[in-house]
């Protein structure tokens with residue numbers, strides 16, 4: 001399976017420069033997986049309607065400070081690659097936050113895979129924060145949801161996973177990474193040479209996984225604010241650290257908002 005990396009949104013989070021400089025600019029890294037004549041998109045980033053009106057993104061946008069760039073949505077980028085967006089048969093959302101699910105409406109015919117707990121959180125938010133992070137406008141077209149819950153007996157590098165995902169090729173697995181939201185999942189793709197695990201927002205910059213100690217105070221503060229279950233989120237960080245340490249020759253980890261990973265993938269700094 002071939003993976004193309006797309007950046008489907010660029011944010012310049014306010015206050016990050018002072019408290020967590022590594023997050024002062026953030027991409028929204030998505031993966032376009034080409035497999036047997038169709039495409040699977042992992043996260044959508046922001047959509048065309050969001051770029052036309054960032055007011056759709058809610059109060060959180062005051063902090064995220066997203067650049068309105070009509071060329072960044074996945075729909076536009078897939079067309080520019082000479083591919084047909086109608087061939088995106090499936091979208092897997094690591095979670096349904098505004099910066100990961102904003103483009104769902106650009107692919108109304110695609111099946112949308114998420115963990116059941118995440119869809120429940122997005123469609124029935126419990127708190128003011130959930131009502132803001134999940135944008136009802138992103139789901140108003142009635143996505144063709146396919147939800148997943150039960151983990152497989154066979155683990156993936158020691159982690160719980162969901163194999164044989166309905167409608168997806170066998171080389172794509174879901175690896176639940178709860179904590180950031182009620183039902184975030186990682187998405188593992190077997191390229192034939194190695195595995196790539198898209199971790200969503202389970203970590204922000206790879207430096208967090210390399211450090212023996214704790215991430216910087218600013219990043220930890222950001223986690224406290226951004227995660228619904230801090231202990232679960234930190235457990236995920238520990239597991240990803242272990243994967244990186246023990247399986248660096250078999251697994252590549254990608255996170256949505258890592259500007260340094262962006263530089264590696266795209267060969268230029270994020271600007």
Ligand SMILES: [Zn+2]
Pocket residue numbers: 097099100201256257
């Ligand atoms: Zn995010």
